[in-house]
Amino acid sequence: MFAFFGTLEGAFAALFVILYFAVISFIYITFKPSLMEDLIAFATDYNDNQKVLMTELDVPYSILSEDGKILWCNNSFEKVTSVSLSEHKSIFSLFEGISENSIPNADDEDVEQTVSVDTSTYRLKLRRLPLSGMVREGAIFGESYKDTALIALYLYDETALNIAIKE
Secondary structure (H helix, E strand, C coil): CCCCCCHHHHHHHHHHHHHHHHHHHHHHHHHHHHHHHHHHHHHHHHHHHHHHHHHCCCCCEEEECCCCEEEEECHHHHHHHCCCHHHCCEHHHHCCCCCHHHCCCCCCCEEEEEEEECCEEEEEEEEEEEHHHCCCCCCCCCCCCCCCEEEEEEEEECHHHHHHHHC
16 A cells, blocks of 8 residues: 555655654744743733732622631722721621621621621621632642632622612
8 A cells, every 4th residue: 555655755755754743842942931921921911900800899809717807808898897807807897786796607698797887787698718729739738729719808888779679
């Protein structure tokens, strides 16, 4: 079947394959640092943009530990509650009627409660965010993170709605 190919054609094909791999290797070695640098810059910019969007989000938002301590909050949350992140406050001291029993235990469970801050009324929503979905296998944490979670806290302003309902 392959009798019509001679040694000249075989040598030409082998030379072409060797030349192809030489060119590809040269391009890979030459441009890899530049490509990696661009990829890292893109990932960093993406992360920075994400952080800016979360920080400047109009909905007051906070990340809590399982014991209710504020780990991170956006500008809107700081403005509504008059709490800065450096104070390491607990939500139990911020919102009347919120207790340790308010923290959701199951991953698919949301806890909602009405709270008042100054003259405004908010619907407070707590959602459990399991770390098992955020940390890759074999990471530094080992197996200790499997049952651990963060708690997302959202505040939805319902002051205008409540005034409209009363009228």
